[in-house]
Amino acid sequence: MRDHPHDESIPLPDVPHADAQHPDTPHPDVWTGRATNRFQWVLALVGAACMALGVELAVESAWTSGIAPLAMSVVGCIAAGLLVLFGTLAFVHVDLKLDKDSLEVRCGHIGLPRRRIPLAHVAEADFVPLVTPRHWGGWGYRWRPEKGTAVVVRRGEGVLLRLWDGHTFTITVDDAESAVRVIRDRLRAGAPGTTP
Numbered sequence: 001m002r003d004h005p006h007d008e009s010i011p012l013p014d015v016p017h018a019d020a021q022h023p024d025t026p027h028p029d030v031w032t033g034r035a036t037n038r039f040q041w042v043l044a045l046v047g048a049a050c051m052a053l054g055v056e057l058a059v060e061s062a063w064t065s066g067i068a069p070l071a072m073s074v075v076g077c078i079a080a081g082l083l084v085l086f087g088t089l090a091f092v093h094v095d096l097k098l099d100k101d102s103l104e105v106r107c108g109h110i111g112l113p114r115r116r117i118p119l120a121h122v123a124e125a126d127f128v129p130l131v132t133p134r135h136w137g138g139w140g141y142r143w144r145p146e147k148g149t150a151v152v153v154r155r156g157e158g159v160l161l162r163l164w165d166g167h168t169f170t171i172t173v174d175d176a177e178s179a180v181r182v183i184r185d186r187l188r189a190g191a192p193g194t195t196p
Contacts, residue, residue: 051077105171153172155172
C-alpha cells in the first residue's frame with residue numbers, strides 16, 4: 001500500500017452541478033453524510049467486559065482478604081470499562097449535516113461531541129482522499145498544532161475546511177467529494193455580489 005502525505009489535498013475540478021445543467025432541479029436543502037468504523041464495536045465489547053469483571057468482583061468476592069485492595073480493583077475495572085465504552089461508542093460513527101447556513105458534526109449515538117460551524121466562517125473546502133488515524137494520533141476528536149482539528153472515525157476520504165480565522169477542521173465522511181461540492185456551491189451562493 002502506498003502512503004499519501006498527511007497534508008495532501010486534491011482540488012476538485014469545477015464540474016457543472018446538476019442544478020447548472022437543469023435549472024429547474026431544486027438544490028437539496030439539507031445534505032447528510034456519515035462515516036462508520038465497525039472495529040470500534042470490538043473495543044466497546046472490551047469496555048463492557050471490564051465493567052462486567054468489576055461487577056463480578058464486587059458480587060462474588062468474599063471481601064475477607066481486605067476491603068481496600070478489592071474496592072480499588074472493582075472501582076478500577078468499572079472506571080476503565082466506562083472510559084473505554086464511552087470513548088469507543090462516542091466515535092463509532094460521525095454524522096455530517098449541511099444546511100443553507102451551517103454544517104454540523106455529531107459523533108456517536110448520543111451526538112457528542114458536537115460542533116456547529118456557520119458557513120460564513122468557512123473560507124474554502126477541499127477533498128482529502130486519505131485521512132488516517134495514524135496521521136492524527138488515533139481515532140476520535142483530535143487536535144494537532146501543525147494540522148488543526150479533526151474528527152477521525154476511520155481511514156479513508158474526508159473533507160478539509162479552511163476557516164477564515166486560519167484554523168482547519170477535517171472530518172472523515174463517506175462521499176466526501178459530494179460534500180465538498182455542496183459546501184462550495186453554498187459558499188459561492190453566499191459570496192458578496194452573487195445572486196442565489
